[in-house]
Amino acid sequence: MAGQTDQIVSAILADIDAGRLNPGDVLEEAPLMQTHAVSRTPVREAFIQLETAGLIRRLPRKGAVLFKPTLEEFLGILEVHVRLEGQAAGLAARRRTPDQAARLDAAVRACEAHALAKGDGDPDGYYQLNLHFHEAVALASGNPFLVEMIKTNARKLMAYYRAQYRYPGAIAASAREHREIADLIVAHDRDRAEAAMVAHMEFDQATVMDLLVVLG
Known part of the structure:
Protein backbone atom coordinates (compact mmCIF):
# COMPACT_ATOMS: atom_id res chain seq x y z
CA MET A 1 0.00 0.00 0.00
CA ALA A 2 2.83 2.38 0.87
CA GLY A 3 4.36 1.75 -2.54
CA GLN A 4 1.11 2.66 -4.28
CA THR A 5 0.79 5.81 -2.21
CA ASP A 6 4.36 6.85 -3.04
CA GLN A 7 3.66 6.19 -6.73
CA ILE A 8 0.71 8.58 -6.71
CA VAL A 9 2.57 11.24 -4.74
CA SER A 10 5.50 11.05 -7.16
CA ALA A 11 3.18 11.31 -10.17
CA ILE A 12 1.42 14.39 -8.81
CA LEU A 13 4.73 16.07 -7.93
CA ALA A 14 6.03 15.33 -11.43
CA ASP A 15 2.92 16.96 -12.92
CA ILE A 16 3.49 20.05 -10.75
CA ASP A 17 7.15 20.26 -11.76
CA ALA A 18 6.30 19.92 -15.45
CA GLY A 19 3.51 22.49 -15.32
CA ARG A 20 0.77 19.99 -16.11
CA LEU A 21 -0.83 20.93 -12.78
CA ASN A 22 -1.25 24.56 -11.80
CA PRO A 23 -2.65 26.46 -8.78
CA GLY A 24 -6.37 25.85 -8.37
CA ASP A 25 -6.48 22.71 -10.53
CA VAL A 26 -8.72 19.98 -9.16
CA LEU A 27 -7.40 16.49 -8.43
CA GLU A 28 -10.17 13.90 -8.56
CA GLU A 29 -9.88 10.52 -6.90
CA ALA A 30 -11.49 8.40 -9.64
CA PRO A 31 -9.14 9.35 -12.51
CA LEU A 32 -6.11 8.76 -10.28
CA MET A 33 -7.47 5.38 -9.23
CA GLN A 34 -7.96 4.41 -12.86
CA THR A 35 -4.62 5.74 -14.10
CA HIS A 36 -2.61 4.02 -11.40
CA ALA A 37 -4.82 0.93 -11.07
CA VAL A 38 -5.25 1.37 -7.31
CA SER A 39 -8.08 1.53 -4.81
CA ARG A 40 -9.34 4.71 -3.17
CA THR A 41 -7.21 4.21 -0.03
CA PRO A 42 -3.72 4.94 -1.47
CA VAL A 43 -5.14 7.95 -3.33
CA ARG A 44 -6.52 9.39 -0.13
CA GLU A 45 -3.28 8.62 1.71
CA ALA A 46 -1.38 10.45 -1.04
CA PHE A 47 -3.71 13.43 -0.62
CA ILE A 48 -3.04 13.45 3.12
CA GLN A 49 0.72 13.55 2.53
CA LEU A 50 0.44 16.33 -0.02
CA GLU A 51 -1.91 18.32 2.19
CA THR A 52 0.52 17.99 5.11
CA ALA A 53 3.22 19.44 2.85
CA GLY A 54 0.89 22.32 2.00
CA LEU A 55 0.73 21.46 -1.70
CA ILE A 56 -2.99 20.64 -1.94
CA ARG A 57 -6.20 21.28 -0.04
CA ARG A 58 -8.58 18.38 0.28
CA LEU A 59 -12.22 18.90 -0.57
CA PRO A 60 -15.03 16.96 1.16
CA ARG A 61 -16.06 14.09 -1.16
CA LYS A 62 -14.61 15.93 -4.17
CA GLY A 63 -10.91 15.06 -4.16
CA ALA A 64 -8.50 17.95 -3.73
CA VAL A 65 -7.40 21.23 -5.25
CA LEU A 66 -3.83 22.29 -5.90
CA PHE A 67 -2.69 25.01 -3.49
CA LYS A 68 -3.43 28.49 -4.82
CA PRO A 69 -2.05 31.21 -2.56
CA THR A 70 -3.76 34.43 -1.64
Whole structure:
Protein backbone atom coordinates (compact mmCIF):
# COMPACT_ATOMS: atom_id res chain seq x y z
CA MET A 1 0.00 0.00 0.00
CA ALA A 2 2.83 2.38 0.87
CA GLY A 3 4.36 1.75 -2.54
CA GLN A 4 1.11 2.66 -4.28
CA THR A 5 0.79 5.81 -2.21
CA ASP A 6 4.36 6.85 -3.04
CA GLN A 7 3.66 6.19 -6.73
CA ILE A 8 0.71 8.58 -6.71
CA VAL A 9 2.57 11.24 -4.74
CA SER A 10 5.50 11.05 -7.16
CA ALA A 11 3.18 11.31 -10.17
CA ILE A 12 1.42 14.39 -8.81
CA LEU A 13 4.73 16.07 -7.93
CA ALA A 14 6.03 15.33 -11.43
CA ASP A 15 2.92 16.96 -12.92
CA ILE A 16 3.49 20.05 -10.75
CA ASP A 17 7.15 20.26 -11.76
CA ALA A 18 6.30 19.92 -15.45
CA GLY A 19 3.51 22.49 -15.32
CA ARG A 20 0.77 19.99 -16.11
CA LEU A 21 -0.83 20.93 -12.78
CA ASN A 22 -1.25 24.56 -11.80
CA PRO A 23 -2.65 26.46 -8.78
CA GLY A 24 -6.37 25.85 -8.37
CA ASP A 25 -6.48 22.71 -10.53
CA VAL A 26 -8.72 19.98 -9.16
CA LEU A 27 -7.40 16.49 -8.43
CA GLU A 28 -10.17 13.90 -8.56
CA GLU A 29 -9.88 10.52 -6.90
CA ALA A 30 -11.49 8.40 -9.64
CA PRO A 31 -9.14 9.35 -12.51
CA LEU A 32 -6.11 8.76 -10.28
CA MET A 33 -7.47 5.38 -9.23
CA GLN A 34 -7.96 4.41 -12.86
CA THR A 35 -4.62 5.74 -14.10
CA HIS A 36 -2.61 4.02 -11.40
CA ALA A 37 -4.82 0.93 -11.07
CA VAL A 38 -5.25 1.37 -7.31
CA SER A 39 -8.08 1.53 -4.81
CA ARG A 40 -9.34 4.71 -3.17
CA THR A 41 -7.21 4.21 -0.03
CA PRO A 42 -3.72 4.94 -1.47
CA VAL A 43 -5.14 7.95 -3.33
CA ARG A 44 -6.52 9.39 -0.13
CA GLU A 45 -3.28 8.62 1.71
CA ALA A 46 -1.38 10.45 -1.04
CA PHE A 47 -3.71 13.43 -0.62
CA ILE A 48 -3.04 13.45 3.12
CA GLN A 49 0.72 13.55 2.53
CA LEU A 50 0.44 16.33 -0.02
CA GLU A 51 -1.91 18.32 2.19
CA THR A 52 0.52 17.99 5.11
CA ALA A 53 3.22 19.44 2.85
CA GLY A 54 0.89 22.32 2.00
CA LEU A 55 0.73 21.46 -1.70
CA ILE A 56 -2.99 20.64 -1.94
CA ARG A 57 -6.20 21.28 -0.04
CA ARG A 58 -8.58 18.38 0.28
CA LEU A 59 -12.22 18.90 -0.57
CA PRO A 60 -15.03 16.96 1.16
CA ARG A 61 -16.06 14.09 -1.16
CA LYS A 62 -14.61 15.93 -4.17
CA GLY A 63 -10.91 15.06 -4.16
CA ALA A 64 -8.50 17.95 -3.73
CA VAL A 65 -7.40 21.23 -5.25
CA LEU A 66 -3.83 22.29 -5.90
CA PHE A 67 -2.69 25.01 -3.49
CA LYS A 68 -3.43 28.49 -4.82
CA PRO A 69 -2.05 31.21 -2.56
CA THR A 70 -3.76 34.43 -1.64
CA LEU A 71 -1.64 37.56 -1.98
CA GLU A 72 -0.74 37.35 1.72
CA GLU A 73 0.19 33.67 1.44
CA PHE A 74 2.17 34.30 -1.74
CA LEU A 75 4.25 37.03 -0.12
CA GLY A 76 4.78 34.97 3.03
CA ILE A 77 5.97 31.89 1.14
CA LEU A 78 8.10 34.01 -1.19
CA GLU A 79 9.82 35.69 1.76
CA VAL A 80 10.84 32.32 3.17
CA HIS A 81 11.71 30.71 -0.16
CA VAL A 82 14.00 33.54 -1.26
CA ARG A 83 16.00 33.22 1.95
CA LEU A 84 16.23 29.42 1.65
CA GLU A 85 17.57 29.71 -1.89
CA GLY A 86 20.02 32.37 -0.76
CA GLN A 87 21.21 30.20 2.11
CA ALA A 88 21.72 27.29 -0.28
CA ALA A 89 23.88 29.44 -2.56
CA GLY A 90 25.92 30.66 0.39
CA LEU A 91 26.52 27.14 1.69
CA ALA A 92 27.30 25.91 -1.82
CA ALA A 93 30.02 28.56 -2.07
CA ARG A 94 31.60 27.10 1.07
CA ARG A 95 31.06 23.41 0.41
CA ARG A 96 30.83 22.70 -3.30
CA THR A 97 33.05 19.93 -4.61
CA PRO A 98 34.79 20.01 -7.98
CA ASP A 99 32.17 17.62 -9.37
CA GLN A 100 29.35 19.82 -8.07
CA ALA A 101 31.01 22.88 -9.59
CA ALA A 102 31.15 21.05 -12.92
CA ARG A 103 27.45 20.10 -12.73
CA LEU A 104 26.57 23.68 -11.85
CA ASP A 105 28.54 24.98 -14.82
CA ALA A 106 26.80 22.47 -17.11
CA ALA A 107 23.41 23.64 -15.86
CA VAL A 108 24.32 27.27 -16.52
CA ARG A 109 25.66 26.47 -19.98
CA ALA A 110 22.36 24.78 -20.85
CA CYS A 111 20.46 27.92 -19.77
CA GLU A 112 22.81 30.15 -21.76
CA ALA A 113 22.51 27.97 -24.87
CA HIS A 114 18.71 28.02 -24.66
CA ALA A 115 18.65 31.81 -24.25
CA LEU A 116 21.01 32.26 -27.22
CA ALA A 117 19.23 29.83 -29.52
CA LYS A 118 15.59 30.56 -28.70
CA GLY A 119 15.50 34.04 -27.19
CA ASP A 120 12.11 34.56 -25.59
CA GLY A 121 10.75 31.42 -27.23
CA ASP A 122 9.91 28.22 -25.34
CA PRO A 123 9.68 29.67 -21.81
CA ASP A 124 8.45 26.33 -20.45
CA GLY A 125 11.50 24.58 -21.84
CA TYR A 126 13.75 27.18 -20.27
CA TYR A 127 12.03 26.78 -16.93
CA GLN A 128 12.94 23.10 -16.82
CA LEU A 129 16.59 24.08 -17.32
CA ASN A 130 16.13 26.69 -14.59
CA LEU A 131 15.00 23.93 -12.24
CA HIS A 132 18.16 21.96 -12.98
CA PHE A 133 20.27 25.01 -12.12
CA HIS A 134 18.54 25.58 -8.79
CA GLU A 135 18.72 21.88 -7.98
CA ALA A 136 22.47 21.92 -8.65
CA VAL A 137 22.90 24.85 -6.26
CA ALA A 138 20.77 23.23 -3.57
CA LEU A 139 22.60 19.90 -3.79
CA ALA A 140 25.95 21.68 -3.57
CA SER A 141 24.85 23.15 -0.23
CA GLY A 142 25.41 19.71 1.29
CA ASN A 143 22.29 19.99 3.45
CA PRO A 144 19.56 17.48 2.49
CA PHE A 145 17.04 19.06 4.86
CA LEU A 146 17.49 22.42 3.17
CA VAL A 147 17.10 20.74 -0.23
CA GLU A 148 13.73 19.26 0.76
CA MET A 149 12.49 22.55 2.20
CA ILE A 150 13.42 24.33 -1.02
CA LYS A 151 11.66 21.72 -3.15
CA THR A 152 8.43 21.94 -1.14
CA ASN A 153 8.31 25.73 -1.15
CA ALA A 154 9.31 25.92 -4.81
CA ARG A 155 6.35 23.77 -5.79
CA LYS A 156 3.98 26.22 -4.12
CA LEU A 157 5.38 29.05 -6.25
CA MET A 158 6.47 27.10 -9.32
CA ALA A 159 3.66 28.23 -11.63
CA TYR A 160 4.43 31.87 -10.83
CA TYR A 161 8.16 31.56 -11.41
CA ARG A 162 7.43 29.73 -14.66
CA ALA A 163 5.04 32.47 -15.81
CA GLN A 164 7.64 35.22 -15.40
CA TYR A 165 9.60 33.82 -18.36
CA ARG A 166 6.79 34.93 -20.67
CA TYR A 167 8.01 38.52 -20.28
CA PRO A 168 10.36 39.79 -23.03
CA GLY A 169 14.01 39.59 -21.99
CA ALA A 170 13.33 37.53 -18.86
CA ILE A 171 15.07 34.39 -20.13
CA ALA A 172 18.25 36.20 -21.15
CA ALA A 173 18.35 38.05 -17.82
CA SER A 174 17.86 34.82 -15.90
CA ALA A 175 20.69 33.08 -17.75
CA ARG A 176 23.03 36.01 -17.03
CA GLU A 177 22.13 35.91 -13.34
CA HIS A 178 22.69 32.14 -13.23
CA ARG A 179 26.21 32.67 -14.58
CA GLU A 180 26.92 35.35 -11.97
CA ILE A 181 25.69 33.14 -9.13
CA ALA A 182 27.62 30.11 -10.38
CA ASP A 183 30.85 32.09 -10.73
CA LEU A 184 30.51 33.36 -7.16
CA ILE A 185 29.86 29.85 -5.86
CA VAL A 186 32.88 28.46 -7.72
CA ALA A 187 34.98 31.33 -6.32
CA HIS A 188 33.87 30.44 -2.76
CA ASP A 189 32.43 33.95 -2.32
CA ARG A 190 29.71 33.06 0.17
CA ASP A 191 28.28 36.47 0.99
CA ARG A 192 28.03 37.67 -2.60
CA ALA A 193 26.67 34.33 -3.81
CA GLU A 194 23.91 34.45 -1.23
CA ALA A 195 23.08 38.08 -2.03
CA ALA A 196 23.03 37.40 -5.77
CA MET A 197 20.68 34.46 -5.34
CA VAL A 198 18.32 36.48 -3.14
CA ALA A 199 18.22 39.24 -5.76
CA HIS A 200 17.64 36.62 -8.47
CA MET A 201 14.68 35.06 -6.66
CA GLU A 202 12.85 38.19 -5.51
CA PHE A 203 9.88 39.69 -7.34
CA ASP A 204 9.11 43.39 -7.36
CA GLN A 205 5.62 44.41 -6.27
CA ALA A 206 4.35 45.06 -9.80
CA THR A 207 5.50 41.64 -11.00
CA VAL A 208 3.82 39.92 -8.05
CA MET A 209 0.52 41.53 -8.90
CA ASP A 210 0.91 40.74 -12.60
CA LEU A 211 1.59 37.08 -11.94
CA LEU A 212 -1.31 36.70 -9.53
CA VAL A 213 -3.60 38.19 -12.17
CA VAL A 214 -2.19 36.05 -14.99
CA LEU A 215 -2.70 32.86 -12.99
CA GLY A 216 -5.81 34.20 -11.24
